[in-house]
Amino acid sequence: MMKSASGLKVRTKEYRQKGYWGDASLADFWAMSVLCAPDKTAVVDNHGQSFTYRQADHRAGQIASYLQEKGIGSGDFVSFQLPGWLSFSLFISPA
Numbered sequence: 001m002m003k004s005a006s007g008l009k010v011r012t013k014e015y016r017q018k019g020y021w022g023d024a025s026l027a028d029f030w031a032m033s034v035l036c037a038p039d040k041t042a043v044v045d046n047h048g049q050s051f052t053y054r055q056a057d058h059r060a061g062q063i064a065s066y067l068q069e070k071g072i073g074s075g076d077f078v079s080f081q082l083p084g085w086l087s088f089s090l091f092i093s094p095a
Helices: 005-018 026-036 053-069 086-092
Strands: 041-044 050-052
Touching (some): 026 053, 050 053
16 A cells, blocks of 8 residues: 555556546546436436436536525535435535
């Protein structure tokens, strides 16, 4: 296990050179999934309810808009508690 910051920098450089890591963010990968496979199932909860990438992206956008309307912006902390339902994955998506 690497414990130093310099070791992390070395590993990061190595991973980038090998093509393991790039500049894409999690949000970039999500957007790519929505564009490339909008009707593919994105998430299924333990009750069998599911959303496609398109549906999940739309719902996450609605939640993000609601939070913005309430004055919550980038860098703000939001605490919430939800059961292990589909709603949880949609609520964390705008983050």
